Amino acid sequence: MTVGTPVRVEGGAAPSATRAAPARPRPRRRIRWQPAWLFMAPSLAILGVFVIYPIIVSFWYSLHDWTIGAAVQPFVGLGNYVALTKDPQFWNALVNTLELTVVSVGVLIVLGLALAIGLLRDSVVTKVVRSAFFFPTIVSLTSIGLVWRFLLDPQLGLVAGVSQALGSPAVDWLQSTSLALPAVIFVDIWKNLGFVMIILLGGLKGVPAERFEAGRLDGAGDWQLVRYITLPSIRPTLLFATLILTIQSLQLFDLVYVMTGGGPLFATDTLVTEVFREGFVNYRTGYASAISWVLFALIMLISLIQLRIFRYDDVD
């Protein structure tokens, strides 16, 4: 696409030629579409050089036993992908990523919806409470990861301090192979809850109040209102929230990198921390590219599901 741009720009010389033949029927049309490519050139050039071309190259790398700086980069076809299927570390990262995604997205949607319903009415109190939940959304995962890493520290963390004061032993959350992933999932939920709440609140505010009143008059209880009026009314928002959270979770890196570095013993390794390690620590470029393509495929699959569901909604 970037190749197309300079060609169009060269075409800018054309108007002078047009002027030489004023009898030409529609000279205006030519002048109209040429500057468009000039307007788009910078963005398209950047997207072309730093997004589109790298996607293709990344796939090319994944077909090679590519090592940064090596003299030979032998072609291995789908060898990297075959090797992935036999690599316990890859399966471990994939399973961790999926577990993290399913648990955090599930909990986030349920809790986020409950919060949004509970804080639906506008008052000073609900506004303050909403901001309290929303605040972590604007803070970097790095800061949040650091704070929680220390909060969960068995010697100096507040969590251990309080639990010891209450008489239970301090737990070393992030050094335990069974507790580290749940701890990371918890922090991920903690960080994103306000975001989900705000998105769902937007959906809820769009539901006409008459619907709830009608339900009330028909004698529906609170739970029935949620089940039969709220949920169907905000289905598109719910779907959207689910999918954007899923895509984000599949790409989780910062939090894991800061809190555990993928450890202990790869217990919190995700697909992206594995890409980072293979690509930038072990310099196995081809292999890392193959992992990133598996991630890409997962995300594409989910994006396509998203598009289909939304289109389906339009038909309704």
Added chain:
Amino acid sequence: MSIDASRLPRRSTAPARAGATVKWVVIGVGVLVAVVPFLWMLSVSFRTERDLFQNPASLIPQTWSLHGYLGVWEQLPFLRLVLNTVIFAGVTTLLTLVLDSLCAYALARMRFRGRNIAFIIVIATLMVPFQVTLIPVFIELYHLGWLNTYQGLIIPRATSAFGIFLLRQSFMSIPIELDEAARIDGAGHFRIYRQVILPLSKPALATVALLNFMALWNDLLWPLIVTSTPEMRTLPAGLTLFGGAHVTDHAVLLAGATISLLPLAIAFFLAQRFFVAGVATTGLK
């Protein structure tokens, strides 16, 4: 009273009131869980290491100490980190605003062959996880000699497909008659873009600016990969490196984290509604 009539259907019976109490207790606990980590961070940044180890259950420092905030400047090239983050997030956001709005103008307001294809290509890049392009971009930057430079940090991120999309939608909602009036007055595309479309799109531009600035200010993976010396790191990447292996003083690290979130936190408290609306627009995709 007539107001009560509307509330009649709501049963204010004893179980309902108990339900409301439970609800607010649960929400109250939730708020504590949401807020205490930040209070603790602030508190630790003022505490001595010994105090921290002796009273891990306490939220309030026994003795207040500023050594965390002093140490940050001594143990890290902290001024450079702050400066780098401002340059990276600021310049990139400005460039993104200019380039995205130009591109969005063409897509929203100009008729030309290939417009649909161009738009589809831009949208398609939204679906690509950034991690897929990471390694090839790294190698490109290596060949360009741009690793560990500002242009390496900034240029590849200087346009955002989401920004183009958002601005295009916003531009399309502006009545085309305004363009036509301007055209009759002799304005070309660039003047229409600058004097008609941009002034009418301030809210959308502000949203794109906010979302971009926030994402860049907080980003870790990109600066971690592009930069290699401490002098070129941004705040998140610098703090991560510093907090990597073994932490000798928690106050220093958390003082750094506090400073790094301060600008966004202040902006958030000043313009809360704007932040919420901005983040909610990601939901309108």
